[in-house]
Amino acid sequence: MAGRPLGPIPASAPPELRALVVRLRNAKEASGKTFEALAADGGVSESVVRRALAGKRVPSLETVKAITDACGRTEDDMARAWHAAKAEEVLPGAREWGPKMVSSRAELVASMIFMRIASGYPPLHQLEKDAGNDEHGRTRLPHSTLHLVLEGRIPPTETLFTAFMDALSVPAADRRNWLDAHRRLFADAPARRAFGQPPPVVRDEPPALTSCEAAERALPRLERDEEIKRKTGQLKEPDDHELLGLGYLNSPTPEDQWPDEAEIAAWEAEAAAQPPAREQVDLREKLRAMIDRTGPA
Structure with a gap:
């Protein structure tokens, strides 16, 4: 690796990067130092020196200064060349303006x-x-x-x-x-909220309704739905029996809806044949004793 020479600068290298690499290569040749010597004198590795002189990308400013110091050259010229190459890489075609000249x-x-x-x-x-x-x-x-x-x-x-x-x-x-x-x-730029401050409420949707407003909107809708059901026969007006929970008085009743006299008698006989629960007997006895105690003497 130490004796391997550098290849030509890639043809795709931008002009400012090419100018910087040419300066670095000329400084190395003028110093007569090998890659190992440049790396040792500059305090960097040999691979870093080789990548900086390859011309594939802009090296760091620290690497350029290390190589420049190892070659015995002044840093100002190399630093200006590096700034131009880095600006060309990060902001291609952009022009640097002063604070009083920026307009956007x-x-x-x-x-x-x-x-x-x-x-x-x-x-x-x-x-x-x-x-x-x-x-x-x-x-x-x-x-x-x-x-x-x-x-x-x-x-x-x-x-x-x-x-x-x-x-x-x-x-x-x-x-x-x-x-x-x-x-x-940036005078009219929106201010960013401070750290820990909750984000503002976005009013893209209409605000939430209060209970009164919701009721005022819901009642006409319910009345309209009931009117539609009434006209289509889906809703019948309740009579007195319906209000008492007994069903519609005039509604058709199937024949087998109500039990006949024989079924009622059979239910009563079955209930009478069952022995009374002990708990019910005890309750009755307690009730008689209470009545006897509270009666007139």
Whole structure:
């Protein structure tokens, strides 16, 4: 692996990435060091050096600085080349504007990405850690929320935007100008609810009815249904027997609905032949004794 030479830079490599890799390869050739020596002097592994010089993707800024220091070159030129290559990778075709020149929300979000590139493009988890916590102990810059902001899916609040610039150590003068730009472009943006606050009630549907309103709407519907059943013969008016729970007086009665005299006599004889329950006898005796005690002397 140590003696294997590098292949040509891929033809699909963007122009800025190609320019950066050419600079790194020229610095290695001018130093006369092998990959092993560059890795040892730069404090990185040989595989990291080889991937950085392959030209397939933009290496990290730390890797570029390590190779540059190992080759004895200045970091400023290499850093500017890395910034151009990273911006070309993350925001192809985008132009960087100052805080007083941005004119849309998309340009401000793109400026946030340029700020991140200028600081070496740190991971979102690192930015969350660098922003710290608020007075309640909650994180000021949640990485998941920042991810949605940088993708343009939600607007950045002023609190999040301030924490983002704090994590990147943006100078105070630039920070004031960027805050003015944020207020100018996101003045009418809906505010995000605070942590722990319940979500607002969505009124896409009509509000719930009270019991009185529900009754006022239900009674006409019930009256209309009863009127339809009455006209179609499904509902009959109750008479006195029906109100007393005896059924309709004029309703047709089957012949075998009521028992005849023979069935009634057989039921009475069967009931008389059964011995009385002991509990009933005891109750009767107790009742007679109570009557005797409470009677006149």
